[in-house]
Amino acid sequence: MNLSAVDKSWTDEVWGKIVKKMDLVHKRSGAKIPYTTKNGVHDDKLTAGPDGVYGWTNGFWPGSLWLMYYGAKKESYREAAEGLELRMDEALYGTSGRGIESLHHDVGFMWELISVAGYRLTGSKDARRRGLIAANYLMSRFQPNAGYFVAWPEKEYEGWSIVDTMMNLPLLHWATEETGLSRYRDAAMIHADKTIANVLRGDGSVNHIVVYDPQTGEKLETLAGQGYEVGSSWSRGASWALYGFALEYRYTKEARYLDAAKRVAHYFICSILDDFIPRIDFRQPAEPAYKDTSAGAIAACGLIEIAAQAEEWDKAMYLNAAVRILRALDSKCCDWTEDEDGILMHGSLAYHWGGDEDKDYNLVYGDFFFIEAILKLRGMDICFW
Numbered sequence: 453m454n455l456s457a458v459d460k461s462w463t464d465e466v467w468g469k470i471v472k473k474m475d476l477v478h479k480r481s482g483a484k485i486p487y488t489t490k491n492g493v494h495d496d497k498l499t500a501g502p503d504g505v506y507g508w509t510n511g512f513w514p515g516s517l518w519l520m521y522y523g524a525k526k527e528s529y530r531e532a533a534e535g536l537e538l539r540m541d542e543a544l545y546g547t548s549g550r551g552i553e554s555l556h557h558d559v560g561f562m563w564e565l566i567s568v569a570g571y572r573l574t575g576s577k578d579a580r581r582r583g584l585i586a587a588n589y590l591m592s593r594f595q596p597n598a599g600y601f602v603a604w605p606e607k608e609y610e611g612w613s614i615v616d617t618m619m620n621l622p623l624l625h626w627a628t629e630e631t632g633l634s635r636y637r638d639a640a641m642i643h644a645d646k647t648i649a650n651v652l653r654g655d656g657s658v659n660h661i662v663v664y665d666p667q668t669g670e671k672l673e674t675l676a677g678q679g680y681e682v683g684s685s686w687s688r689g690a691s692w693a694l695y696g697f698a699l700e701y702r703y704t705k706e707a708r709y710l711d712a713a714k715r716v717a718h719y720f721i722c723s724i725l726d727d728f729i730p731r732i733d734f735r736q737p738a739e740p741a742y743k744d745t746s747a748g749a750i751a752a753c754g755l756i757e758i759a760a761q762a763e764e765w766d767k768a769m770y771l772n773a774a775v776r777i778l779r780a781l782d783s784k785c786c787d788w789t790e791d792e793d794g795i796l797m798h799g800s801l802a803y804h805w806g807g808d809e810d811k812d813y814n815l816v817y818g819d820f821f822f823i824e825a826i827l828k829l830r831g832m833d834i835c836f837w
Contacts, residue, residue: 453756453829454767459775463829466778468525469788470795470823474520477793478532485510485536486793489814494793498539505543506550508558511574512820514540515565515836519823522573522834530574537566537579544585557593557603559586560620565820568626569836580630587627587636590620598669599642603661610666614677615651615658615689617643618696622837625703637703644700648712654717657685657734658693678802680733686803687730687747690720695754699837701761713758720751721773728780732800732811742811744800745785746818752777752825778825786822787814795819 455463477494486494487501487509497507503764514536521529544563546552562795563586571579593601600613601620621644624636650671651659660677664670679686697713700706723734730747755774759767785798794814 453759453771455771455775455829459829462779462782463826466826467830469786470826473526473788473790473795474516474823475524476527476790478517478520478529481513481793482805483535483539485513486540486816488816489792489794492792492794498711505540505548506554507554508556508561509816510540510543511562511565512817515569515627516820516823518569518573518761518814518836519820519827522832523827526834530570533566533570534576537570537582540566542583544582551635552589552804553605555589557590557601557614557617557620559590559805561616562586564620564623564626568623572834572836583623584627584630587623590623591636591639594639594643594665595664595669596639598664598666599646600664600669601639601643602666611663612661612670612675613643613646613651614661615647615696616692618647618700619692619837621696622699622703625700628814638698641704644697644709646694648697648708652712652715654689656715656717658688658689658716660686671812676804678732678805680736680803684736685723685734687720687732687734687744688721688750690716690723690751691730691754693749694720694724695757697759698727698754698757699835700837702757704728710758710761713754714762717755717758717770717773718752719753720794721769723834724748724777727784728776729784729798732803742800742803743798745781745796746799746815746821748777748781749796749818749821749825750782753821753828756825756828774825775829778822781822798824 481494484494484496485498487497498505514533517529517533542548565580567579601617603612603614621640622755624640628637650662659674661675664673676682694716697709701709724730729743732742745819752774754768787797796818799815799818
């Protein structure tokens, strides 16, 4: 990355703070797979909450450990990540009472970071096998006549597709690279094209949930999902689209995906120019002024990806925006103390779901994408997606 001397110095400083914190926290957290922190201490998603081992966020802490193994070159991170990979076999192989029918489209979020990242770094054949099993499960969610991936396994959601799926598609492109079979890539591109047509709006904002006719693929309606209302603009949904389309371009080199990523990026940047920290929904009321830092960290990763893929004359705007976001998160939203297991504070689940406590807390995926973004700025030469 072509950073200024000042930004490079800042990036090195932040990386030093990440290493210091993660060296402590990953040992303190032991065999947990956290979702958030409670009174500063990581919870364990596998034992807290109804989703348990099937929770869509369960890949982000192992993924953070793999990022640290890549960046800090310490064996303790590899050992911890591989131990958590074994904990997740219960979901992948359906050995719990719920079976694999409880899995969903977010197996990309999960095993892309739990196993594929490990395979990329270590060459583990077992990790490769787990990644391919997850890719085949994701393919089972593809609705071929209608051209989209169904988000959730329950019958009542058969027509539902959500913007988050864009970040699960890289698992399929990796599967094509590994097997030589084009069907994974083809399904990913069909879904991405349908997302451009029905999820991405003209101004660069996105719908969260689109309901299709499962037989014909006709768009029936849109739903508010985690945003403020139907037709509003959930910021994390925009960040999923921004990064997801940029990654789709990385794998396919089809210009329409980079163009889509840029459209979302321009909208996103214009929506955060006040302080570079996203609101939960860009069209929410002014008060209460709910924020979602996780959307900023995800978008920063996507903006860096766009900068890496864009023409030389077009790089600076995206890179500079990513740095502005990350600097704002570091200065205003990160907890670097030893008393808090999380790094990035002020994340939000959704605009309406839950109570006030669900609109201002640490989210494990916020931490993951913040670490990933800093490593990208430092010249990370491997893509975990």
